Amino acid sequence: xxxxxxxxxxxxxxxxxxxxxxxxxxDEYISASIAAGKMPRTEAMVRKGYRGMVRGALPSFTNVNxxxxxxxxxxxxxxxxxxxxxxxxxxxxxxxxxxxxRRCGTLLTAAADAGRKVAFITAKxxxxxxLGDGIVERGGIVFSSEKVNEAKKETxxxxxxxxxxxxxxxxxxxxxxxxxxLEAGAALVEQGKADFLYLSLxxxxxxxxAPEAPESLEFYGQLDEQIGRLLDxxxxxxxxxxxxxxxxxxxxxxxxxxxxxxLLKETFGDNLRVIxxxxxxxxxxxxxxxxxxxxxxxxxxxxxxxxxxxIRQDGITxxxxxxxxxxxxxxxxxxxxxxxxxxxxxxxxxxxxxHHDLSVLKGGLRSHGGRYEEMVPLLLSEPLNAEYVRKxxxxxxxxxxxxxxxxxxx
Amino acid sequence: xxxxxxxxxxxxxxxxxxxxxxxxxxDEYISASIAAGKMPRTEAMVRKGYRGMVRGALPSFTNVNxxxxxxxxxxxxxxxxxxxxxxxxxxxxxxxxxxxxRRCGTLLTAAADAGRKVAFITAKxxxxxxLGDGIVERGGIVFSSEKVNEAKKETxxxxxxxxxxxxxxxxxxxxxxxxxxLEAGAALVEQGKADFLYLSLxxxxxxxxAPEAPESLEFYGQLDEQIGRLLDxxxxxxxxxxxxxxxxxxxxxxxxxxxxxxLLKETFGDNLRVIxxxxxxxxxxxxxxxxxxxxxxxxxxxxxxxxxxxIRQDGITxxxxxxxxxxxxxxxxxxxxxxxxxxxxxxxxxxxxxHHDLSVLKGGLRSHGGRYEEMVPLLLSEPLNAEYVRKxxxxxxxxxxxxxxxxxxx
Numbered sequence: 091x092x093x094x095x096x097x098x099x100x101x102x103x104x105x106x107x108x109x110x111x112x113x114x115x116x117d118e119y120i121s122a123s124i125a126a127g128k129m130p131r132t133e134a135m136v137r138k139g140y141r142g143m144v145r146g147a148l149p150s151f152t153n154v155n156x157x158x159x160x161x162x163x164x165x166x167x168x169x170x171x172x173x174x175x176x177x178x179x180x181x182x183x184x185x186x187x188x189x190x191x192r193r194c195g196t197l198l199t200a201a202a203d204a205g206r207k208v209a210f211i212t213a214k215x216x217x218x219x220x221l222g223d224g225i226v227e228r229g230g231i232v233f234s235s236e237k238v239n240e241a242k243k244e245t246x247x248x249x250x251x252x253x254x255x256x257x258x259x260x261x262x263x264x265x266x267x268x269x270x271x272l273e274a275g276a277a278l279v280e281q282g283k284a285d286f287l288y289l290s291l292x293x294x295x296x297x298x299x300a301p302e303a304p305e306s307l308e309f310y311g312q313l314d315e316q317i318g319r320l321l322d323x324x325x326x327x328x329x330x331x332x333x334x335x336x337x338x339x340x341x342x343x344x345x346x347x348x349x350x351x352x353l354l355k356e357t358f359g360d361n362l363r364v365i366x367x368x369x370x371x372x373x374x375x376x377x378x379x380x381x382x383x384x385x386x387x388x389x390x391x392x393x394x395x396x397x398x399x400x401i402r403q404d405g406i407t408x409x410x411x412x413x414x415x416x417x418x419x420x421x422x423x424x425x426x427x428x429x430x431x432x433x434x435x436x437x438x439x440x441x442x443x444x445h446h447d448l449s450v451l452k453g454g455l456r457s458h459g460g461r462y463e464e465m466v467p468l469l470l471s472e473p474l475n476a477e478y479v480r481k482x483x484x485x486x487x488x489x490x491x492x493x494x495x496x497x498x499x500x
Numbered sequence: 501x502x503x504x505x506x507x508x509x510x511x512x513x514x515x516x517x518x519x520x521x522x523x524x525x526x527d528e529y530i531s532a533s534i535a536a537g538k539m540p541r542t543e544a545m546v547r548k549g550y551r552g553m554v555r556g557a558l559p560s561f562t563n564v565n566x567x568x569x570x571x572x573x574x575x576x577x578x579x580x581x582x583x584x585x586x587x588x589x590x591x592x593x594x595x596x597x598x599x600x601x602r603r604c605g606t607l608l609t610a611a612a613d614a615g616r617k618v619a620f621i622t623a624k625x626x627x628x629x630x631l632g633d634g635i636v637e638r639g640g641i642v643f644s645s646e647k648v649n650e651a652k653k654e655t656x657x658x659x660x661x662x663x664x665x666x667x668x669x670x671x672x673x674x675x676x677x678x679x680x681x682l683e684a685g686a687a688l689v690e691q692g693k694a695d696f697l698y699l700s701l702x703x704x705x706x707x708x709x710a711p712e713a714p715e716s717l718e719f720y721g722q723l724d725e726q727i728g729r730l731l732d733x734x735x736x737x738x739x740x741x742x743x744x745x746x747x748x749x750x751x752x753x754x755x756x757x758x759x760x761x762x763l764l765k766e767t768f769g770d771n772l773r774v775i776x777x778x779x780x781x782x783x784x785x786x787x788x789x790x791x792x793x794x795x796x797x798x799x800x801x802x803x804x805x806x807x808x809x810x811i812r813q814d815g816i817t818x819x820x821x822x823x824x825x826x827x828x829x830x831x832x833x834x835x836x837x838x839x840x841x842x843x844x845x846x847x848x849x850x851x852x853x854x855h856h857d858l859s860v861l862k863g864g865l866r867s868h869g870g871r872y873e874e875m876v877p878l879l880l881s882e883p884l885n886a887e888y889v890r891k892x893x894x895x896x897x898x899x900x901x902x903x904x905x906x907x908x909x910x
Contacts, residue, residue, distance in 0.1 A: 118553060121531055125547050137535050140712075143528060145845060300893060302550075337893035407828065418817065435555060436895040454893075465875070483710060483747035485846040 093204035095197035098162045102206070102496035106285040108275055108325040109495050111159055112313070113152060113213070113268070114293025114458065116334035117143060117467040122301035123310035131318035132469065135327065140470040140498075146333055146488040148419045148432075149382040150463040151368050153186065153220060155332035156290055158489035160196040160210075160221050164420035169193035170220075171425040172367020176386050178424060183365060187216055189223035193422075196221060197492055201286045202228035209247075209284035211235070211274045213267040213292035216370060231284060235270040236262045254281065265295045265309040272316030279323040287325075296335040297376055297456050327471040328495035330488040334463035338379070338438045338455045345448055345455040348405050350383050350431060351441045358396060361388035364441045365427060368459050377446045379438040381460025384427030393428050400429065405437040407461065435462035472499030503614035505607035508572045512616070512906035516695040518685055518735040519905050521569055522723070523562060523623070523678070524703025524868065526744035527553060527877040532711035533720035541728035542879065545737065550880040550908075556743055556898045558829045558842075559792040560873040561778055563596065563630060565742030566700055568899035570606040570620075570631050574830035579603035580630075581835040582777020586796050588834060593775060597626055599633035603832075606631060607902055611696045612638035619657075619694035621645070621684045623677040623702035626780060641694060645680040646672045664691065675705045675719040682726030689733040697735075698902075706745040707786055707866050737881040738905035740898040744873035748789070748848045748865045755858055755865040758815050760793050760841060761851045768806060771798035774851045775837060778869050787856045789848040791870025794837030803838050810839065815847040817871065845872035882909030 092101040112119075120141075123129045147158045147165050149172055157170035165171045170192055177184045198221075202208040208230035212218050215234040222232035231247035233240075239259045241251040252258055255277045260266035268291035278284035291313075299306040320327050340346045351364035368380030385400075387393060393411055401409045408431070415430040416423045433439045438457050440446050448455075466488050474482060478498035481490070502511040522529075530551075533539045557568045557575050559582055567580035575581045580602055587594045608631075612618040618640035622628050625644040632642035641657035643650075649669045651661040662668055665687045670676035678701035688694035701723075709716040730737050750756045761774035778790030795810075797803060803821055811819045818841070825840040826833045843849045848867050850856050858865075876898050884892055888908035891900070 117527065117531075118551075121527075121551060124534070125543060125551060127547075133535060137537075141528075141531060141535060142711075301552075339890075339893070341890070341894075343890075401824065402827065414811070417812065434895060436893075461871075462875075465872075480749075480751070480753075483749070483846075484751075485844060 091204045093200045095200035096161055096163050096167070096194050098493065100197060100201070100492060100496040101500060102286070103326070103500065106279045106287070106323065106325045107495050108279065108287045108289060108320045108327050109491055110272070110327065110329035111156060111290040112329055112331050113291045114296030114333060114335040115331035115467065116296070116301070116336070116463070117465070118301040119296065119306065119310060120467055120469070123307055126307045128307045128311040129314040131314050131321060135317065135321060135471045136469050139472050140468070140474050140482065142468050142482050143465050144330060144468040144486045144488045144490065146331070146464050146466050148461070148464060149367060149380070149459045150333035151380065151459055152293070152332050153217070155488060156217055156221060157192060159330070159332070159491055160198055160288060161194050162197055162489055162492060163194055164489065166416065166420045166422050167194055169422045169425055171421045172384070173370045174365055174367050175425045176363065176365050176384070176427065187219055189220060192220070196224070198230070198288060199224040199228055202230045206286035207284045209275065209278050209287045211271045211287070212290045213271050214262070217290055231278065235260055235267050235274065248283070254278065254283070262292070263294055265312065267292050267294065269312045269316060272313060272320070276316055276319035276323060279320065279325060293335065298453065300337065300456070321471060326495055326499065328491050329469040330491040331466035332488070333458040334466055335456050335458050336435050336462055338381070338436055338457050343454055345379060345451060346437050347379060347440045347446070348403065348433060348437060349440050349442050350385065352443065353403070354385065354396060357399065358392060362386060366441055376455065376457045377448055377451050379440050379446055379455060380457050381433050381438055381463065383431050383439045383441070385429040385431060387428045390428065397429055400431055405433050406431060407434050408432040432460045468494065470494055470498060474498050475500060501614045503610045505610035506571055506573050506577070506604050508903065510607060510611070510902060510906040511910060512696070513736070513910065516689045516697070516733065516735045517905050518689065518697045518699060518730045518737050519901055520682070520737065520739035521566060521698070521700040522739055522741050523701045524706030524743060524745045525741035525877065526706070526711070526746070526873070527875070528711040529706065529716065529720060530877055530879070533717055536717045538717045538721035539724040541724050541731060545727065545731060545881045546879050549882050550878070550884050550892065552878050552892050553875050554740060554878040554896045554898045554900065556741070556874050556876050558871070558874060559777060559790070559869045560743035561790065561869055562703070562742050563627070565898060566627055566631060567602060569740070569742070569901055570608055570698060571604050572607055572899055572902060573604055574899070576826065576830045576832050577604055579832045579835055581831045582794070583780045584775055584777050585835045586773065586775050586837070597629055599630060602630070606634070608640070608698060609634040609638055612640045616696035617694045619685065619688050619697045621681045621697070622700045623672070623681050627700055641688065645670055645677045645684065658693070664688070664693070672702070673704055675722065677702050677704065679722045679726060682723060682730070686726055686729035686733060689730065689735060703745065708863065710747065710866070731881060736905055736909065738901050739879040740901040741876035742898070743868040744876055745866050745868050746845050746872055748846055748867050753864055755789060755861060756847050757789060757850045757856070758813060758843060758847060759850050759852050760795065762853065763813070764795065764806060767809065768802060772796060776851055786865065786867045787858055787861050789850050789856055789865060790867050791843050791848055791873065793841050793849045793851070795839040795841060797838045800838065807839055810841055815843050816841060817844050818842040842870045878904065880904055880908060884908050885910060
């Protein structure tokens with residue numbers, strides 16, 4: 091049965107549909123893993139179906155793009171422009187860890203209303219709480235691998251999830267936390283408990299390992315096995331990523347950081363604040379260092395002067411004032427800073443040296459958030475119809491992934 | 501024997517080295533062709549060696565990036581910032597079709613001076629004339645497949661090139677024009693006539709066909725055969741691209757063009773001129789429509805006002821004044837406009853409707869020149885040593901390809 095959400099229409103076939111967000115999956119991970127022979131099922135899947143590139147939303151962060159994917163809308167509409175924002179009314183830094191920060195409904199509840207058996211499985215608990223609202227009330231299932239042991243019928247739509255999956259809760263700082271999400275999805279489809287799934291992984295492995303690292307290849311091999319299980323269970327499989335991932339280190343291996351608040355305060359005084367909207371409870375991944383920060387100024391008259399100062403710094407690649415951030419980066423003007431600051435492929439921007447604990451970054455920093463983590467893969471198990479061949483050749487977005495999964499092969 | 505060029509050092513092993521510039525080769529072409537089983541030699545090559553992404557120079561045009569590749573330097577140093585520029589002294593639009601426009605020497609002549617048997621084979625004659633200077637004088641070979649029949653010992657370093665290759669001159673508007681370049685390279689290595697090769701193809705096929713089109717897969721299969729020949733002849737093979745390629749059409753299939761000169765003259769009057777630096781004699785490829793143009797203003801006081809007007813247009817993504825173009829796009833300030841204007845993934849920017857002949861664009865427009873054609877693949881037949889593993893994880897450039905070919909596997 092077809093349904094609509096946020097003025098977009100979805101006409102999914104009756105067979106099960108599994109949409110995967112492979113967190114931090116730069117296209118190089120797919121290429122390297124296929125080249126190493128680690129993804130035979132995915133390789134065969136895209137040979138029959140489709141593999142191409144889609145443009146994610148900026149900032150190229152997890153919550154921003156997961157919010158876009160489950161709504162089909164850019165951050166300007168969802169209002170989710172980072173994990174953190176500075177509430178202009180209170181002056182407080184607020185973690186957007188509940189659905190009340192989101193400004194539109196999800197297509198997952200619309201699918202459930204249309205009679206689909208929806209399951210939304212995440213690796214990180216934060217995504218469950220931010221995006222899972224309304225699904226359980228409509229008979230669907232929502233849980234995270236991080237807290238799968240807490241899943242209860244009333245709150246998560248399912249009791250005893252671990253025994254359905256046949257495995258105990260994995261460690262959140264692991265590849266298993268992601269593999270488990272796909273295992274859960276496959277088990278739910280195999281057991282007829284779900285037929286419309288959003289499976290959102292964690293980028294712990296991608297933060298830690300480059301595409302050709304043996305650990306990464308092994309991890310993608312495990313994902314491939316579960317993609318195979320989903321295919322064997324009759325699913326249309328569509329996969330994309332929330333963002334890419336790049337190494338962000340100096341030649342000596344230390345993180346290549348521009349401390350924007352420190353830099354600005356030296357020159358312009360203390361009347362400003364930098365927010366790192368990548369900040370989340372999972373700091374081991376990235377030490378709260380990404381490739382985009384927001385600058386909040388007490389004195390708005392300095393905006394253009396500071397923007398000009400920033401863009402002249404080595405490594406800073408783009409600086410937008412609030413109006414231009416809304417216009418060119420599709421951001422919600424009241425959820426961002428006076429300036430949005432992006433940096434190069436091998437740089438991160440931070441607040442102050444004291445604010446970031448670099449000791450958690452074993453083996454160098456890999457991170458995301460900027461322009462060079464914007465383009466991500468789109469994989470689909472079905473060949474595209476003529477209309478979607480054309481769409482794929484335009485400027486398709488990662489938040490079109492449900493559109494492609496539901497509509498591209500009819 | 502090691503050598504230096506433009507303050508970079510190259511320490512190539514004695515075995516033959518073949519560097520390929522696969523014109524217009526967005527990474528998707530490699531992925532699609534490998535997925536379709538059309539590039540078995542390349543697939544095996546990168547499994548043993550390396551495949552990753554490198555950043556090209558902007559504008560993402562052919563001459564700009566070929567100039568960067570053969571010098572190891574960005575456009576700020578080479579001075580080649582497009583195919584055309586407006587000479588500020590004469591007010592004339594000048595095609596940079598000779599070596600006198602380039603501001604530094606090539607590493608090809610340095611390699612020849614160090615005793616290497618250099619061969620520089622191009623598909624397009626324009627590249628031979630722009631970048632091939634000094635090689636024949638040092639005993640090397642330079643010719644284009646477009647005019648291979650004109651090759652003479654005194655001017656091209658070789659007589660009767662067609663019989664060395666064993667095939668007659670191909671049609672320039674064809675995939676064969678590129679395949680022929682690789683055939684020529686392979687023949688020269690096999691016959692001991694060259695051991696340090698730069699083989700630069702044409703993007704006729706990529707302008708015409710998307711990565712998964714049967715014609716494209718067939719073409720990449722032919723390239724793969726010749727890559728196999730180069731490997732069989734004992735070459736270190738390194739391949740990159742000058743730029744990527746994206747479709748640039750509206751939903752109805754017509755080219756998605758913003759006519760910048762028309763737009764600006766409507767609002768700001770006639771005192772300005774737009775230069776399309778993609779313009780070259782090969783207009784069938786793209787109708788002189790790319791994703792970057794230069795705006796020249798007679799009245800410099802309007803610069804910021806016009807920049808602000810432009811950046812507010814749908815599809816325009818970046819606008820830089822001359823100073824910022826030099827600082828952030830690595831361009832030579834006297835070879836560019838007052839404003840550098842870039843557009844989105846599925847847009848091109850043009851001059852006026854009269855200036856562009858869209859009738860040459862059969863089957864829709866695919867083009868390049870902007871930010872979304874900046875990232876290109878780097879393929880290498882050898883595994884990277886520890887130093888180059890680290891380099892590859894930084895912000896490697898396509899104009900580091902000779903560095904990788906010579907130095908990465910020692």
